[in-house]
Amino acid sequence: MPNTRKRTAVRSTGVGGLPLDATALEAVDRFVRILARCGCSASDILKAFSDACARLPKRKPAAPSKAQRELSNASHILTVWFSDAAYLDRKGNPISLPLRGAAPSLEALVKRVDPTLDVNDLVRYLNRTKALKRDQGRYAPQRRILSLRGAQGPEVFRNLRSLVGLLRTLEHNMQPKRVTRSWFEYWAENPAFPVSARAAFDTRLDDLGMKFLQRIDTDMHRRELERAPGERTVRMGVGVYRFEDADPTGPAPAPKRGRRSRRTGRRNERRSG
Numbered sequence: 001m002p003n004t005r006k007r008t009a010v011r012s013t014g015v016g017g018l019p020l021d022a023t024a025l026e027a028v029d030r031f032v033r034i035l036a037r038c039g040c041s042a043s044d045i046l047k048a049f050s051d052a053c054a055r056l057p058k059r060k061p062a063a064p065s066k067a068q069r070e071l072s073n074a075s076h077i078l079t080v081w082f083s084d085a086a087y088l089d090r091k092g093n094p095i096s097l098p099l100r101g102a103a104p105s106l107e108a109l110v111k112r113v114d115p116t117l118d119v120n121d122l123v124r125y126l127n128r129t130k131a132l133k134r135d136q137g138r139y140a141p142q143r144r145i146l147s148l149r150g151a152q153g154p155e156v157f158r159n160l161r162s163l164v165g166l167l168r169t170l171e172h173n174m175q176p177k178r179v180t181r182s183w184f185e186y187w188a189e190n191p192a193f194p195v196s197a198r199a200a201f202d203t204r205l206d207d208l209g210m211k212f213l214q215r216i217d218t219d220m221h222r223r224e225l226e227r228a229p230g231e232r233t234v235r236m237g238v239g240v241y242r243f244e245d246a247d248p249t250g251p252a253p254a255p256k257r258g259r260r261s262r263r264t265g266r267r268n269e270r271r272s273g
Contacts, residue, residue: 023160030167037174070157071125073114075146078131079221080113082144096138099123106139145210165237184238193244202242209240 020028035045081087081094086104089095099119100107107119123139126132131142169183193201216238227233 023157023164027160027164027167030164030171034167034171034174070161071117071122072161073117074122074125074129074131076221077109077113077122078141078144078146079217081109081141083218083221094141096135096140098138144214162239165239205242213238213240 032045036042081097087094087097087109095104097104097106097109099105102108103112106123110117110119110122123132126141126146129146131146133140133142169185172180173182173185220236220238224233
C-alpha cells in the first residue's frame with residue numbers, strides 16, 4: 001500500500017493563504033502517483049501543477065479564523081440520534097433533547113460518539129448547516145441527512161476529504177488483484193444521454209441514492225454496535241455521485257431500431273482494479 005504516514009502541514013507561499021494540512025498533502029501525493037501510473041512524466045506533472053496555480057484567481061483566501069472546518073463526526077451523531085431506542089419516541093422518530101445532562105441529552109449523545117467534541121461547537125455547526133431546530137430550550141434534528149451545500153468552510157473541507165477518499169480507492173484498485181481485494185468502484189455511463197432528461201434523472205437519482213445511502217448507513221451502524229470489545233476499528237465510508245462531460249458535443253445520431261440498437265442502449269458498467 002502507498003505510504004499514508006501523517007504529513008506535516010506546509011505553509012502556503014501566497015499572501016494570507018492557509019497551510020496545506022495532512023489531508024490536502026495526501027490528495028496531492030495520491031493524484032501525482034495516479035498520474036505517474038498513467039504514464040505522465042514528473043516534469044510534465046510539475047509544469048501542469050505550476051500552470052494550474054498560475055491560473056488561480058488573484059483574491060485573498062479566507063482568514064483562518066473565518067474558515068470553519070468540517071466536524072467529521074457530526075453526521076454520525078445524527079445517525080445515532082435516528083437509530084438508538086433511547087433517543088426515539090414510540091413511533092420511531094427522534095426525540096428533542098436538552099443541551100446538557102444525563103442521557104438522553106445532546107451532551108450525552110455527543111460524548112458517546114466523540115468524547116473530544118464540545119457540544120456547543122456541535123450546536124453551532126448543526127445550526128449553520130440547518131440540521132438542527134430549537135424549541136423551548138430543547139433541540140431536535142431537522143433530518144437524518146447532513147447537507148453542507150452552501151456552508152462555505154465546512155463544505156470545502158468535506159469536499160477535500162471526499163476527494164482523498166476517492167483517490168485512495170482508485171490507487172488501491174491499481175494494485176494487482178493477487179495482492180489485495182478490490183474496493184467497490186463501479187459506475188454506469190451512457191454516451192448519448194439527452195440533456196432534456198437531465199433534471200428528471202437528477203430527481204430520480206436523488207431519491208434512489210439517498211435511500212441506498214440510508215440503508216448503508218444503518219448497516220454500518222449495526223456492525224459498529226455488534227463489534228467485539230476492544231476490536232480494532234477503521235473509518236468506513238461509501239459515496240455516490242454522478243458526473244458528465246463538461247462540453248457536450250451536440251446531438252448524437254438517432255439510435256437505429258432493432259436488435260442491435262437495444263444492445264447498445266444498455267447501460268455500460270465498468271470497474272477498475
